[in-house]
Amino acid sequence: MGSGESRPGKVSLCGDTSSKASESPAEPKGKRPPVLVDGVTLNGPTLDIREAESFLREAMPIVMEEAVWKATDVKEKVCEWRSPEQLKDLLDLELREGGEAHPQILQRCRDAIRYSVKTGHPLFFNQLYAGMDPYSLVGRFITEAINPSLYTYEVAPVFLLTEEAVLKKMIEIIGWQDGGDGIFSPGGSVSNMYAVNVARYHHCPDVKVLGLSALPRLVMFTSQECHYSVSKAAAFLGIGTNNVYVIPSDKRYAGYSLPFMVNATAGTTVLGAFDPLEEIADICERHNLWMHVDACWGGGALMSKKHRYLLQGIHRANSVAWNPHKMLMAGLQCCAFMVRDKTNLLQRCHSAQASYLFQQDKFYDVSYDTGDKSIQCSRKPDAFKFWLMWKAIGTKGLEERVDRALAMARYLAEEIKKRDGFRLVMEPEYTNVCFWYIPPSLRDTADGPEFWRKVHAVAPVVKERMMKKGSMMVGYQPHGDKANFFRQIIISPQVSREDMDFLLDQIHSLGMDL
């Protein structure tokens, strides 16, 4: 019998916690002589939990005040611009032998927040995500504190079940009436990689074991304007970027090869355009091609009875990528990859059956250990925050937000048409409002290469002035043969009509002298 059995009090450790403080393992400190191993004293814990508590008590009001309330207050700056060189000096980045005291660390927290871009600010329009949802935020604080990893039910029961519940509902909303399967991934790019991998595995299951060198050259198709992750996926997965063809316009396709998938985009990154999914589904059915819809951005419209027509036909897709961290404000990252398949394709395609993790002799139903469907081992509980937010505001609340964001984009587009010096790039389909600002000095110049060359130079300067002022953030980019234009993205319900007016006023005031 082990010597430890002389301490039977331990056995009852975790029953009723109210009356057993003296039985806890860390408690009897000092009852035994100190043990020294390799020069290290091992009695008792060395993390001082009181000190940790005092630090957290001091730090949390800073986090809440500076990183939550001020960061979402329209009266505060969106950013406090510093050049990389200046910021390096300000932050004192170097990691040294000795540690620092709490007051210094608290100051570092304040500085990190101060010089960060406030992506939850109502005037942050720079990316395809924005805003702050309090329920999602609390969900995130919970998961950061609990620090789970989603391989097995054993270590992440709540987070695996909430992931399953969210996927089930998203699949229902896509319209796959017989269900499907899915997994949350670290980003839409990775979701699109999943699509390429399951599509080729579906066509050639041998690829997993034999690799691409044993197969004919695989080729995939994508619509124009797809996200750059489709190229990244082709490169990373060994397909090669040359084997990605653009439909229907691409004439290059020829030679001995095996077409296996089409990537369609629902909500393109720059223009917010939607591919005609029904037509693409027809082509895919005719040619037996896997149809993947990258709805990372446009998927939000599925929540709206009014706007889901934009994705008409998505139920015919074989797989869908949809990021609720974008339009639905679930917080980065929250990215679902879903397949219509019900033959355990995700598992078959990605599993490696690690026996140390996915033991089959467990005492519960191991079909809940879904981690082997993933290409990751450690995986964050990205669905939980979305689940909590969804519970709090309901499907109806999500729908109202989407409807409002689209109405706001419509308002902005109409304002742009009314105002001198602003020109729409195209009528918005979604909440990307793309437009040029033409300074007064150019308004009498005729359209032509010279005009556009000058317009091209306007947005970068306006952007620089905007950043240095910290008044708002909106993106710009060239696109195909089009000169630099602004891309305004609307998401957050904290954004008001007045903010749209402000945006246009501000661009004019920053660029009127150009």
Added chain:
Amino acid sequence: MGSGESRPGKVSLCGDTSSKASESPAEPKGKRPPVLVDGVTLNGPTLDIREAESFLREAMPIVMEEAVWKATDVKEKVCEWRSPEQLKDLLDLELREGGEAHPQILQRCRDAIRYSVKTGHPLFFNQLYAGMDPYSLVGRFITEAINPSLYTYEVAPVFLLTEEAVLKKMIEIIGWQDGGDGIFSPGGSVSNMYAVNVARYHHCPDVKVLGLSALPRLVMFTSQECHYSVSKAAAFLGIGTNNVYVIPSDKRYAGYSLPFMVNATAGTTVLGAFDPLEEIADICERHNLWMHVDACWGGGALMSKKHRYLLQGIHRANSVAWNPHKMLMAGLQCCAFMVRDKTNLLQRCHSAQASYLFQQDKFYDVSYDTGDKSIQCSRKPDAFKFWLMWKAIGTKGLEERVDRALAMARYLAEEIKKRDGFRLVMEPEYTNVCFWYIPPSLRDTADGPEFWRKVHAVAPVVKERMMKKGSMMVGYQPHGDKANFFRQIIISPQVSREDMDFLLDQIHSLGMDL
């Protein structure tokens, strides 16, 4: 001139914030008639910030009390086990049309925390991560609140610079005296995929464009006991799992093929064993093979002057994966992938040069826009929490933690040798202490198939009882031809010598009747 110019007050919006509340864009609500677009009223924000604030004020004490303090209190349970079926009922997972009021959502927060496994608890020994560091935790709360994505300096200045600082220091600790490059990835598995991709690109840059079908069959080598992600990487990247050979024992290798890399493991998942890196480096140099070291788990030993000899030779590697979220307690996820290369290999191999994101006409040095080195687009700021923790406890503090964890593992191994009914699988090299528990009923049985068949059945039952009691969590697994054994992992400085005794006592008390 745009009509908005009639509101010149806006221009000064973000200067001094103290005296300009009335100039804020959202403020003049009601001054203009309501605007209705598509049936949606657009004046003013619709997110009620007061309501959000009141929710957060109520929720945060629950998060701190339940998910931080109780979750790390040795006197509390590690887990509150419920079967999947029971837990589904308890959590009411369904997502409905309507939302729920704050008291209900707060109860959902409490329930989610209650039924989650407390991975920061001192008696959670189940995975290769554990513990709670208060500085890292505050860093995580900050980044969740700020919600950045690490593509460009423009939107994540602080987080890109702290990532750079952390990578620089980790590279220095690896011993690459001329520097190197790196990127944080969403998990060690993805880091290992990066390694495969850069290694093959280094050998055949054409692979990015032409794909694997244009190349000879690529083959890679790995040492025994590598993590299962090496197989996953071979499958995902189109290499094929059959083209992964085990050195030096594998006799399969033959035929026309192109060897390009060796994966070595520093700290294996189950046994915590270290491959002889110097010897592997010799082989790689001789055959011009890319040498990757998966030091996701074992990398922690590099912080210790006493124990870094375990990774002797790591400076000769071409790439290293090292996860500070494991031994160094930075919190999931925190995973660095680093290359010794200084020719911008990561960028060349992974870039897709999206012109909407990586504009070259920005007003700052765009070499700080490091996002295109990644296979991800959105990317979380995983280095910041580690940076903050490192600042707080210093290199020395990290070293002390590692030294203590290894001393603790040594103590446990010696205890196991002393106690009847416990048997070490091997002398620990790191903090994985692997052992069998032999119940009294089997102690007189001679070693042999029958004995081991019975021993094999012990760990699952002890684990089940442990989980249902909630007293602690330790993993078990079979390994090669070895019967199920426990794998005890030691990481957190909150763990005491008394906890080691408790662990053995507890296993005995749970399994003595078997």
